[in-house]
Amino acid sequence: MAEIILGNEIRMAGLADRVTVDSAGTGDWHLGEPMDRGARKELARRGYDGSGHEARQIQADWLPDYDLLLAMDRRNLATLQRMAAGQQHLANRIALLRSFDPEAPPDAEVPDPYGGGPDEFAVVFEQVQAAAEALTAQLAELLADDPAAADLG
Numbered sequence: 001m002a003e004i005i006l007g008n009e010i011r012m013a014g015l016a017d018r019v020t021v022d023s024a025g026t027g028d029w030h031l032g033e034p035m036d037r038g039a040r041k042e043l044a045r046r047g048y049d050g051s052g053h054e055a056r057q058i059q060a061d062w063l064p065d066y067d068l069l070l071a072m073d074r075r076n077l078a079t080l081q082r083m084a085a086g087q088q089h090l091a092n093r094i095a096l097l098r099s100f101d102p103e104a105p106p107d108a109e110v111p112d113p114y115g116g117g118p119d120e121f122a123v124v125f126e127q128v129q130a131a132a133e134a135l136t137a138q139l140a141e142l143l144a145d146d147p148a149a150a151d152l153g
Contacts, residue, residue: 001039001042001043001050001121001125001128002023002070002072002097002110002128002132003023004050005043005125005128005132006021006128006132006135006136007021009136010136012136013137013140015136015139015140015143018143019143023053023056024056025057025058025076026057026058026071026076026079028057031056033055034051034053035050035053035055036113036114038113038114038115038117039113039121039124041118041121042118042122043125058080058083060083060084063083063090063093064087064090067093068095069090069094069095070095070096071095071096071097072096072097072110072112073096073111074107074109077094077095077096081094097131097132097135098110098131099131100131100134100138101127101130102134104127110124110127110128110131111124
């Protein structure tokens with residue numbers, strides 16, 4: 001859900017030519033599978049299409065290719081930090097998604113609604129949307145200040 005929501009915010013802000021949004025999990029349990037049916041339904045209810053998503057697993061050698069790595073929860077954050085161990089230049093590129101939402105409490109996580117009902121997916125959508133809007137605003141400001149900045153992926 002986050003990839004689709006954030007990607008939409010990036011497009012609406014006119015940043016799609018400068019910012020790439022990508023998604024991969026830290027675990028391998030859903031590799032190659034489509035997005036959870038509940039997530040697709042919530043996205044569709046809000047006018048988004050999640051049908052093209054296919055689960056992938058992030059690899060440690062991908063980390064240097066990204067300017068920002070966003071985790072949904074502290075467990076995934078810790079996994080990404082372990083993957084980046086010994087690469088100090090990556091340390092400040094890894095964050096919780098909700099850390100960008102000024103209304104979220106410190107260390108707020110996006111709960112995993114997998115297997116949950118429509119209400120859980122609606123809550124997650126709202127949390128991701130708020131963080132995506134705030135992050136996009138920060139990126140727009142950053143890129144406006146530095147027109148020569150490289151693509152953020």
